[in-house]
Amino acid sequence: MEEGDEKVKSKEGKKAEKPATELPAAEKEDIKIGIIGESGLDTPIVLKDRQECAVCTPFGKPSDIIIEGKIENCNCALLSRNGRLHDIMPTNINYRANIWAMRKLGCTHILVTHTVSSLREHIQCGDIVVPHDFIDSTTKRSQTFYDGAVGSPFGVCHLPMSPAFCERTRFHIINAASGLRYPVHSKGTVLTLEGPRYSTVTENNLYRNMGADILSMTLCPEAALAKEAGILYASLSFVTNKECWCTNQPIATTHEIIYTYKKHVDKVQRVLIRAIESIAKEDWTEDILKAKILVCSNFSNRNELF
Template sequence: MAKVKIGIIGGSGMDDPQLMKERKEKKVKTPYGSPSSPLTVGRINGVETVILARHGKDHSIYPTGVNFRANLYALKEQGCTHILATTAVGSLREKIKPGDLVFVDQFIDFTKHRPLTFHDEKVIHTPMAEPFCKSLRSLLISSAKQLQLRHHTRGTVVTIEGPRFSTKSESHMFRKLGADVINMSTVPEVILARELSICYQTIAMSTDYDCWKEGEEPVTWEMILSIMNKNAANVKKLLLKTILKINHTECACG
């Protein structure tokens, strides 16, 4: 059986020395520059794991400034076969409440200024009909059920450029386009992972209703942080349970 190595993008406290054994930090360089943070490498429940903070350890990198290519390349170079990526999202649907988890299966790209491919010098058209890993999503759903976490088994995420939030008109437009949640980070991360043949799945945590819903306060950064902090323990439990289930032979991404 091929060796499994898990990349976690986002963190969620998983580099806690009580959870991660043989823990050490690694500074790496890639042909695309430095990743957003040093890599934290070690073992979680015996499984080799690499953690990367997408926006830097102190959350100092704004969405457009994230070096997505360096981040993904660094994880590939470390031998990561699977990536679980945590992200905060705004809900565009009544049924997706703040605090809910969404295991998205589709994306809509509304970014504007980000390199979207590793293939700058040759023409390669990567299939993207099913951009996320079905096997990883299935494992996350199973774990969420076992932990009795409120979750949604599928959904479409629209990724905007940021760092500003949406206008009301934009929020309503995204709803009409079929998006269920909105964020600033999934694209191009998911595309680059597919180009590198890494199994990739997003764990989206709903923190707000963006600004489309009457009677709800429009999203603020403070609102996002509040819900994320309240739910960090749930995401940690979900990751711990899912990591143990991942089997390289179950997936055919790439």
């Protein structure tokens, strides 16, 4: 862990004590974890009782069929963001349909994986970053479910985005990576590019001056839509390369980036499985309720204004 990152103490080996305020099992909110990631993430991830599910939404079709099953006895739903053939470019991903499908299937959490490039010396290829904030530099993507179109929810949702991610869910990813002794950065700001092209050196320097630590093409508007859907969302960002600002190494090609991810996909899967296992052991009733209340308390329509 680099200097400046939050220090996270692993609870591994300590016997968990039941909190005094813990609800009886029958009163707990059932959790279901959606997983959205890169093509190939489901191979060879262990999903028991696998079944494929095609979901219709008011916003069209999700990127692919959704695979439901259990991981460590926790109900999960897995979706390939770019399609299982990786044939959907970042701008054309139907982010609204993807998140709405997860909501329709009853997901209370969404854990996502992103391949990212580094804008900082201390963030190396092969590291895991669990971002705490983002900058949205996209321009062509639908940003909200409440757009006034036929089939969309009625009204407008002015959603607060601080914190940008579910802090408690972030902690479970950080703790899982730390417990596996993987290099992990517990904070980081992601800047989302429109893509599909990479950025220039001048753009890199601009992003660095803005405070961005890593670059992605797919985190936004996914993160905001998940919050608007009342779902607890956090990202496991895997660093595949350094951007072109770093002049002391060759610029990575797309094939090299894909190779790096495939080489380490088992690492990403192990962190996800460990995080899911620890999330499933806890009571999330209050967090789930607060996420829904946040949306309701920032929703407006003309009936409420007059």
